[in-house]
Amino acid sequence: MPSPARTIRLWAALVAASAVLGVGLKLAQFPAALLLGPMIAAIVFGVRGAALRMPKPAFQAAQAMIGCMVAHAVTAEITRTLIDDGPLILLVVGVTVIAGALVGLVLTRLRVLPGTTAAWGSSPGGAAAMVAMAEEYGSDPRLVAFMQYVRVAAVVLSASVVARLLTDGGASGPPPTAAEEATVLPVLVTLAVAALGAGLARALHLPAWALVGPMLLGAGLHATGIASITLPLPMLELAYATIGWYVGLRFTRETLRATLHALPGILVATLAVILLCALWAFGLTHLLAIDFLTAFLATSPGGLDSVAIIAVGSRVDVSFVLAVQTLRLFVVLITGPLLAKWIARAVPPEAA
Numbered sequence: 001m002p003s004p005a006r007t008i009r010l011w012a013a014l015v016a017a018s019a020v021l022g023v024g025l026k027l028a029q030f031p032a033a034l035l036l037g038p039m040i041a042a043i044v045f046g047v048r049g050a051a052l053r054m055p056k057p058a059f060q061a062a063q064a065m066i067g068c069m070v071a072h073a074v075t076a077e078i079t080r081t082l083i084d085d086g087p088l089i090l091l092v093v094g095v096t097v098i099a100g101a102l103v104g105l106v107l108t109r110l111r112v113l114p115g116t117t118a119a120w121g122s123s124p125g126g127a128a129a130m131v132a133m134a135e136e137y138g139s140d141p142r143l144v145a146f147m148q149y150v151r152v153a154a155v156v157l158s159a160s161v162v163a164r165l166l167t168d169g170g171a172s173g174p175p176p177t178a179a180e181e182a183t184v185l186p187v188l189v190t191l192a193v194a195a196l197g198a199g200l201a202r203a204l205h206l207p208a209w210a211l212v213g214p215m216l217l218g219a220g221l222h223a224t225g226i227a228s229i230t231l232p233l234p235m236l237e238l239a240y241a242t243i244g245w246y247v248g249l250r251f252t253r254e255t256l257r258a259t260l261h262a263l264p265g266i267l268v269a270t271l272a273v274i275l276l277c278a279l280w281a282f283g284l285t286h287l288l289a290i291d292f293l294t295a296f297l298a299t300s301p302g303g304l305d306s307v308a309i310i311a312v313g314s315r316v317d318v319s320f321v322l323a324v325q326t327l328r329l330f331v332v333l334i335t336g337p338l339l340a341k342w343i344a345r346a347v348p349p350e351a352a
Contacts (some may be wrong), residue, residue: 010050017041018241031163031313035306038157038241042248043153049253054246060210060241064194069236069312070322071193071218072229081323085288089320092284093328095278096299099276100124102341103269108343112265113143119343121147122269124277124301125332130340143266146259149250151270156247156306158274159297163314166293185241186230193218193227204313208329209303243305251350273301290317302332 022037045052048168082089104122106111113121118135121144134144194214221227257267259307281295288295302305304325311321324344 007052009041010045010052014038014041014045014052014245015046017145018244022241025160029164029167030160031148031167032156032240032306032310034150034216034237034240035244035292036160037310038244038293039156039248040244042245042246043251045108046251047253047256051247051252052249054242054249059246060198062239062246063211063305064198064214065231065235065239066243066308067196067197067214068190068229068231069219069239070215071222074229081319082327085323086319088288088330089324089327090281090322092299094332095280096124096301096328097282097331097335097339098279100273101343103272103276104340105343105346107265107269113147113262117143117147117262118265118269119340120144121151121266121345122273123152123305123332123336123340124273125329130336134340142255143259145250146255147266147269149247150266151273151301152247152306153251154270154274154301155302155311159300159307159310162296163293163316165311166291166314167200174261183230185276186228187232189227189236190218190229190231193221194227208304212326212329238307243309247306277301290320294320297321300325302329304329 004194018041020037020039021041025037037126042052061238100122104119107118112118117134117139120130120139123130128223130144130148134141147327152166197213197215197217199213200217201209202339206212214227218229256263267293277299278296281299284290284299285292293314297307297314297316298312298321302325304322307325311318
């Protein structure tokens, strides 16, 4: 572990590098620039052996802030969208989950990755649950975790690039109304909603409770006018950066060294899932009156927090994207372990 003085210097350097990259990407009009810049900087620092870690409580607090931002942006429209387009949304979610399962099955049978690692690592979401279950069934949890976070990083990068290419000077930050009139009382109310929503969701054992709880509670209160969800722009930007640092710093030199031999297979699996989802998104534009970017973000294989940031900062149907992504999160956490177990049992012993 680095000394306290060196840790401070490393964090200062990481913050500076993140600011430069974030501002540069924002000037280039990339959506989620203040998430993407810190994530890229953190990946570089992590792989170069900086040995920095973003505390889990800070990451959970950032997720709660994103949940409040989403609540302000979509209000009750997610529920309306789920009711109006429920069967089609289930189909969209099902295709994404099946795409991940097929890629995992093929890679496991081809022995691209050791054992049944691909079965757990190719699941489009639920990273923590997949890592925990993988070790129990004989897979290397480090490789599964690395594969999951490579997927998250690849989704953020690809979604940001696609959003940049398909929008003309779209905003890269939260909607302006989310940061308007950020006086003390509304901010305190919003923070209370975030804390209460996260606490209730955790008590109910909901998946991604730190994000989902504030999002659902905040949307209900904001839509009915009981509470006004308001966050200062600097607080949202800090939440963006925190999520970027948390994901990026997972890419350490030690983990990379342990998984370097499997990196080609991990990249193949990740790109295959993203490509399959993109093809399905293209087909979806012929079934619904939605644009390709909306369909692409809706079908992107996780994670919910980063896709929410990109969606809110782009000109898309935010309610549809987040309705699909929220439902997918629940479906993946329920079916992911079951599918991974099925793949593990379906593969002959000599291939596992």
